[in-house]
Amino acid sequence: MKNQRRIVLFIAQSLDGYIATKEDSLDWLFKVEGEGDNGYTEFYETVDTILIGKRTYDWIMNYEKGQFPYQNKDCYVFSRSSLSDTNDVKFINEDIVAFTKNLIKEEGKNIWIVGGGDLLHTFLKGKLVDELILTIAPTILGEGIPLFKVGDYQLDLKLKGTRTFNQFVELHYIVKK
Template identity: 65%
Template sequence: MSQKRHVVLFIASSLDGYIATKDESLEWLFKVEGKGDNGFSQFYETTDTILMGKKTYDWIIKQGMEHFPYKDKDCYVFTRSTMEDTEDVKVVQNDVTSFVQSLKNQSGKNIWIVGGGELLHTFLQAHLVDELIITVAPTLIGTGIPLFKERNDHINLSLKDTQKFNQFVELHYEVIN
């Protein structure tokens, strides 16, 4: 019997709800003392598919890593602009909702939303997100790129688990539809 795939957000945030500074810096995050990889490896093993927006993809590419960090996963980049598939990613420009629903109906592991902002907002609006795993850093940025955009509706959550990684606290929520 196969288990239904979940779309999961796994991300770090400042205590005041920002995922990066206005200039897309994460330096504030790396100054916080964690424990090991703060649960990343354990989470990563539960996924086989990565979804991200073009801004997140561009940010990853700008980091100048020797290898694309998600080579061992199916990786999709959602964009409205012109972009070609690469060895590492497939570009999605069609209907987000039907594409993600088709992924959820396939057999496999969980589907990870990498990054926040526009894509996360679109997914939340379309009721595509099943779980939120937010690792909160004890830092107040004051301004920056918010994890959640302003919304006109409510999303109910149920707390599944919490974990502490030294100074970080991971909050694991299930979305109640």
């Protein structure tokens, strides 16, 4: 029997739970002294599929000056609008939960939820997330875009491990199902 693919959130947040400022800035994150790539390359090798919300995709493309950073991976961008696919991504304008339930049945490595908060909220409510790898930055923003939105859902987690990358702390959780 083949292993079922796992859906993993791998993301950085401020100590008070924000993934960006109200203005969508991550400048605060890039000021923190890490260690190497803070485990990114190791994690990136475990996935072959990436799921992104449209707002996060737009931010990435602006930040990367139009150069899509996730080459050689199957990338799906969820959008409320119908958009034409590119060489790098397929735009999905259909039910996120149904699409993802079909995707995890396919052969492959794990699936990475890149962001953002709205997309994650849909996955949490749909009980689709298998693991959370949260890298905590020693910064308190006070306000901004929260990683976890208020909603009618609950996840029980089991701590798989912790690591530090200089000033960052990584918390790795398995979702109890």
